[in-house]
Amino acid sequence: MNLAATLRVALLALRINKMRSALTMLGIIIGVAAVIVMIAVGNGAQARVEEQIKSLGSNIIMVLSGSVTSGGARGGSGSQPTIFEEDATAMMREIDDIQAAAPTLRASGQVIAGNANWSTTFYGITPEYLEVREWPIAEGRNFETTEMNGSGKVVLIGQTVAENLFGAANPLDQVIRVRKVPLTVVGVLQRKGQSMSGQDQDDTLLMPINTARTRVIGVTQAKSRSVNSIMVKVKDGADMAQAEAHLKELLRQRHRLQPGQDDDFYVRNLSEILQTQEASSKVMALLLAAVASVSLLVGGIGIMNIMLVSVTERTREIGLRMAVGARGRDILTQFLVEAVMLSVIGGLIGIVLGISTALLIAKLAGWPTALSAAAIILAAGFAAIIGIFFGYYPARKASRLLPIDALRYE
Amino acid sequence: MAALIQVDGLAKDYQMGSTLVHALRGVTLDIAAGEFVAVMGPSGSGKSTFMNLLGCLDQPSSGRYRLGEQEVSQLSSDELAQVRNRQIGFVFQHFNLLARTSALDNVTLPLLYNHAPLAERDARAKKRLAQVGLAERMDHHPAQLSGGQQQRVAIARALVCDPQLVLADEPTGALDSHTSIEIMALLQQLNHEGVTIVLVTHEHDIALFASRIISFRDGVVVEDKANVPNDAAALLIKT
Numbered sequence: 001m002n003l004a005a006t007l008r009v010a011l012l013a014l015r016i017n018k019m020r021s022a023l024t025m026l027g028i029i030i031g032v033a034a035v036i037v038m039i040a041v042g043n044g045a046q047a048r049v050e051e052q053i054k055s056l057g058s059n060i061i062m063v064l065s066g067s068v069t070s071g072g073a074r075g076g077s078g079s080q081p082t083i084f085e086e087d088a089t090a091m092m093r094e095i096d097d098i099q100a101a102a103p104t105l106r107a108s109g110q111v112i113a114g115n116a117n118w119s120t121t122f123y124g125i126t127p128e129y130l131e132v133r134e135w136p137i138a139e140g141r142n143f144e145t146t147e148m149n150g151s152g153k154v155v156l157i158g159q160t161v162a163e164n165l166f167g168a169a170n171p172l173d174q175v176i177r178v179r180k181v182p183l184t185v186v187g188v189l190q191r192k193g194q195s196m197s198g199q200d201q202d203d204t205l206l207m208p209i210n211t212a213r214t215r216v217i218g219v220t221q222a223k224s225r226s227v228n229s230i231m232v233k234v235k236d237g238a239d240m241a242q243a244e245a246h247l248k249e250l251l252r253q254r255h256r257l258q259p260g261q262d263d264d265f266y267v268r269n270l271s272e273i274l275q276t277q278e279a280s281s282k283v284m285a286l287l288l289a290a291v292a293s294v295s296l297l298v299g300g301i302g303i304m305n306i307m308l309v310s311v312t313e314r315t316r317e318i319g320l321r322m323a324v325g326a327r328g329r330d331i332l333t334q335f336l337v338e339a340v341m342l343s344v345i346g347g348l349i350g351i352v353l354g355i356s357t358a359l360l361i362a363k364l365a366g367w368p369t370a371l372s373a374a375a376i377i378l379a380a381g382f383a384a385i386i387g388i389f390f391g392y393y394p395a396r397k398a399s400r401l402l403p404i405d406a407l408r409y410e
Numbered sequence: 411m412a413a414l415i416q417v418d419g420l421a422k423d424y425q426m427g428s429t430l431v432h433a434l435r436g437v438t439l440d441i442a443a444g445e446f447v448a449v450m451g452p453s454g455s456g457k458s459t460f461m462n463l464l465g466c467l468d469q470p471s472s473g474r475y476r477l478g479e480q481e482v483s484q485l486s487s488d489e490l491a492q493v494r495n496r497q498i499g500f501v502f503q504h505f506n507l508l509a510r511t512s513a514l515d516n517v518t519l520p521l522l523y524n525h526a527p528l529a530e531r532d533a534r535a536k537k538r539l540a541q542v543g544l545a546e547r548m549d550h551h552p553a554q555l556s557g558g559q560q561q562r563v564a565i566a567r568a569l570v571c572d573p574q575l576v577l578a579d580e581p582t583g584a585l586d587s588h589t590s591i592e593i594m595a596l597l598q599q600l601n602h603e604g605v606t607i608v609l610v611t612h613e614h615d616i617a618l619f620a621s622r623i624i625s626f627r628d629g630v631v632v633e634d635k636a637n638v639p640n641d642a643a644a645l646l647i648k649t
Contacts, residue, residue, distance in 0.1 A: 005522045016510045320506045323467060324567070325495020325523035327488045403494075404467040407506070 010337040017310075024306040025346035027299030028386070032350025032379045033357060034292035039375035040358040042285025044368035049281045060132065061244055063087075063230040063251070066265040081226030082264040085126070085209070087254060088230045092128075095246045097238035102128035103227040105212045111205060112177040113165040120161055122178060122205040124212025132233040133192075140172045140187030143208055151210035155183040158202035159191045176205075181215050183207060240269060289375075296379070299346070300386035307339050307394035318398050319406025332399035339391020340384060347383030351376055413476075414574060414606050415441040415464065420473035421629075422459050433459040435629035436473065441608065441622075443574065446601040446639065448617035449610045451626035458579070460626065461610050465498055465577045466490040478574060495523050499568025503580035505560045507552040507567075513539060514548040517566045524571055538566040542596060558589035565596060569605075576600065578609045582616055594619045595642035615640075 014021040065082045088101040105124035110117055123129070127148060130137070137156065147154050155176055162171045171185045192201040207216065209227075234243045244267060255264055311318070318331055326334075355371060362369040422434040434456045441447055451457040462468040463475060466482055469490075475483045482493055494500075507516045517535040526534070539548055542562040552560050561581060568576050578597065582590035598619060601607050609620060617623050618640045625633035 002525060004528070009522065012511065012515070316506065317508060320508070321519070321523075322491065323465070323494060323500050323506075324520035325491050325571070327491040327523070329488075330491075330523060402468075404462050407467065407502075 006333055006337050007341075009334055010341050013334075013338055014341060020306060020310075021342060024303055024342050025349065027302035028296070028343050028346030028383050029299075029350040029353060031292070031296030031299035032347050032383050033354035034295050035289060035379040035382070036351065036354030036371070036375055037357050037361065037369075038288035038292040039285065039378075040354075040369040040371045041361065041367060042281075042288040043370035043372055043375075044362070046278070046281040046285055047370050048368045049277050059234045059236065059238075059240065060270060061232040061234065061240070061247065062266075062268040063232060063247070064266040064268065065226070065228060066263055081228075082255065083227055083230055083251070084225045085227055086225060087251060088126070088128075088227075088232075090254060091230070091232060091247060091250060094250055095243065097235050097243040097246065099233045099235045100128040100131050101233070102126055102132045102231045103209065104129060104229055104231065105209055105217055106228045107212070107217045109179050111161070111165065113171075113174060116165045116167075118161060118164040120203050120205055122207065122212070122216070124209035124217065125206050126209050129206065129231070132231045135192060136190045137187045138190040140185070142187060147211075148208045149210065151214050152208060153181070153183045153211065153215070154186045154207065156187045156189055156206040157185055158189050158204040160200055160203040161205055162188050178205065178207070179216050183211070244269065293382070296382055296386065299383075300343070300390040303339055303342055303387060304390035304394060306342075307335060307391055308397070310338075311335065311394045311398040314398075315401065315406050315409040318401055319403055319409065322401070322403035323407060328399040331401075332395045335395035335398050336388065336391050339395065340387035343383045343387030343391075344380075347380045350383065351380060354379070412443055413440040414443040414445075414478060415439075415608075416474075416476040417464075418474045418476075420460070420463060420470050420475055422456075422463060422468070423471045432629055434463070434470075437629075437631055439624070439631065439634065441606065443606050444601070444604055445622055446598070446607045446620045447609065447622045447624060448620035448637075449608060449624050449626065450612065450614070450617050452612065454628075455626040456629040457610050457626045459629075461577055461579055461608070464575075464608060465500060466493050491523070495520060495571060497573050497575060499565075499571065499573040499576040501561070501564050501568050501576065501578040501581045503583040505552070505557075505564045505584075507560055507563055509553070510551055512549050512551060513544060513555070513563045513566075516552070516563055517570050519567060520571045534570055535566070538570045539563070541569070542566045556589075557585050558592055561585065561589075561593050562596065565593075565600075569600070573605070575606045575608065578607065580611055581609065582611070582613070590616065591642050591645055595646055598639070598642050 063083060083103075085103045088103040091098050091101040103126055106121060108119070108121040110119050111122070127143070130142065138159075140156075143152070143154055143156070146152065155178070157165075157171060157176070165171065165176065166174060171188055174185050175182045176185060177183075189202070189206070195201050232247065234240055248263065248267060251265055252263065257264065321331060355376070358369045358371055361367055418438050420434060420437045421432070424431045424433055437460060449457045449460060459468070463470050466477075466485075470483055473483065474481065477493065477497060480493070482490065485493065508519070514532070514535055517539055518531045521531040521534060536545070536548065539545055542565050544559060544562055544566065547555065547559065552563070555563065576597075581597070582593055585593065594616065597607055597609070607620075609616075611617050618637065619642050621637055621639050623633070623635055623637050624631055
């Protein structure tokens with residue numbers, strides 16, 4: 001029998017039992033749709049987690065003042081100022097993978113506006129800081145270059161500080177006293193929420209680094225250009241580990257450390273957290289796909305069940321076909337094609353249903369779903385394979401009937 | 411006339427539980443091309459087994475069977491399928507038409523296994539349906555046809571591959587007497603056109619339409635005689 005004739009015969013056989021064919025397909029339809037939806041939901045969740053982590057600064061390396069050993073006593077992290085603004089500029093100049101390096105001075109204390117006061121952490125920053133943190137300004141403006149270089153008495157405040165000092169009132173152009181130094185609010189930062197470690201990132205106050213150094217904090221004369229930390233942003237797509245290695249090498253050179261001598265700085269990054277989160281969301285997506293695959297498998301068993309019933313019910317038909325010249329393999333092909341046709345048609349309907357369900361979920365429930373072509377191809381391919389796999393046994397059973405027994409079957 | 415069928419010591423044993431049943435105990439006979447043979451006998455006489463062996467639906471336990479130029483008792487099941495397709499047409503007692511399938515598609519069925527192209531399949535099937543007088547009812551399903559019409563569709567199906575031999579197993583068993591005679595008239599007409607027909611029946615008056623009557627009992631041939639056939643077409647005009 002040629003292919004066109006085989007397909008025609010199979011289609012005819014399926015049409016004769018419309019209801020049964022539809023119910024059999026239902027298993028495959030649900031299975032394929034479930035796989036597509038589950039993978040879409042899993043991928044969507046994974047993408048959202050990745051996005052969140054990225055917003056927290058997954059491509060950021062923190063360089064902290066390190067310990068200095070003097071007379072056998074090893075100081076803790078930050079006990080001695082060992083990194084400088086110049087280290088940051090050198091990093092940007094010498095390491096290609098680094099997009100920006102923002103040196104910061106940090107201190108904390110009471111800030112006062114009018115009759116309100118609030119205890120917060122404040123930072124002295126350079127223009128790179130907001131770029132590194134990807135932190136836009138909600139109201140007002142950024143520092144101007146003259147204010148940056150000339151220790152201008154200006155300040156940017158976080159949302160939490162704004163709420164606590166000014167309530168509902170407009171904080172712009174108001175004066176805040178930070179350690180008795182009056183600074184004018186020029187802008188309010190956008191809300192950033194909690195950090196990975198649970199700190200309120202909006203409870204902060206930013207001022208030009210020179211202002212912090214000369215007017216507010218006051219740093220010892222000897223190490224005048226020292227900073228507490230340098231926040232380094234690595235370029236998108238660059239290798240974090242490699243950037244970190246280059247950075248360490250550069251700092252050791254600049255600090256004239258001999259081979260074998262301990263680093264006088266600490267380096268931290270968030271990529272480990274990112275990896276853990278990614279791994280866990282991958283496991284989640286895999287789990288969803290596995291659950292959906294089970295329903296696809298059950299659909300396949302449904303096909304086998306129906307095909308076995310069909311072979312028994314159509315034994316006389318098989319006998320007749322053999323009597324008029326069908327060989328065993330013609331019968332095998334016919335039943336196999338019927339099974340594959342059931343699963344392929346079911347698979348196609350399942351794809352349509354799966355895609356529309358995923359889109360509907362995204363729209364109605366607001367869950368992020370990411371449809372992937374790979375998942376769709378996988379589900380459809382799997383459906384076809386299930387048709388062949390579960391169709392083969394009944395088809396072989398049919399093909400092995402003896403014509404005389406099949407014809408006489410009651 | 412050249413022998414179309416030559417059987418020599420044809421025997422068939424069945425294992426029924428623990429006992430061995432000798433359904434056919436060595437049959438030797440020739441059937442010439444163009445003959446119209448009726449095979450008779452009570453149930454259990456071996457006539458159905460003989461038919462199944464002639465139709466290549468079953469293989470003999472021993473003995474030889476030559477159909478046309480070919481020794482078929484040694485063929486594989488695929489080769490037998492081809493012999494059934496090309497050289498033999500079957501007509502059954504219960505028609506064995508595919509339900510919910512048009513008369514035309516039923517007649518086309520053997521051609522599907524003949525690798526005939528679609529246009530040729532349709533043309534040949536239509537020609538045969540016209541020959542049995544059902545040109546008007548090609549699109550009817552078996553359930554929409556009378557018993558006699560269904561058997562005509564079955565005969566058209568048997569003829570569609572242009573076989574040398576038509577095997578009819580109780581073709582009138584499920585029909586009333588008038589329709590039976592109509593069917594016999596059709597078979598006689600085909601026989602006149604040169605098709606060899608072997609008919610199994612247990613009704614004596616049906617056997618009388620054949621030109622040769624072979625009687626079986628207990629797995630052997632007990633009588634093999636020539637017969638002056640009754641003319642079924644003439645009988646139809648009379649009634």
